[in-house]
């Protein structure tokens with residue numbers, strides 16, 4: 498079995514729970530709390546800004562032009578394409594996209610991005626890819642499953658653009674490129690390097706679940722007042 502198939506199997510429980518998460522199920526049912534949606538878009542916009550910087554670090558570790566080209570394309574993808582699912586969510590809540598930009602990252606989003614920055618700064622390309630991969634892979638699976646379970650051609654669905662964005666070939670291509678590079682690197686890696694890749698991947702899966710939870714609970718930093726009254 499390939500290394501990334503092993504990673505997928507070891508994290509089956511988290512992939513299942515991500516799909517079962519109430520925010521993800523709310524996308525499927527077409528019913529979401531507007532405050533949770535605004536919280537998600539605010540956090541995700543800034544998360545994606547930092548995510549592009551992780552791609553920048555990955556470029557600095559690239560051994561071949563093909564890798565540089567891939568990460569460069571993915572920065573373009575985030576800048577110009579990944580705004581569409583955000584705009585779909587903004588339309589649902591009737592708030593202009595610009596009004597949801599420029600906010601501080603809530604604790605979980607901050608943790609997630611710093612986890613990726615850590616592996617990109619400390620580790621090699623394998624560790625970096627292992628930390629990045631759950632991001633496209635979990636969204637690809639969410640999109641595919643929601644499409645099968647909830648999309649019906651004859652009926653309007655408020656999140657149809659969001660769902661189909663993540664089922665397009667582009668999402669499969671990003672996931673497959675990262676998987677094949679990571680599989681190649683794992684073949685040559687030592688046991689301790691592979692262990693670091695496993696840990697980076699597993700924590701990113703956990704943080705993907707936590708990101709949905711952060712949105713639905715409108716998680717924020719405690720105010721001074723809250724700290725002093727606990």
Ligand SMILES: Cc1ncc(C[n+]2csc(CCO)c2C)c(N)n1
Nearest residue numbers: 541544548571574632633636671708
């Ligand atoms: C928390 C969080 N996780 C994953 C994505 C989806 N996503 C973000 S970047 C990227 C790959 C682009 O190369 C994908 C699929 C998101 N928006 N927010």
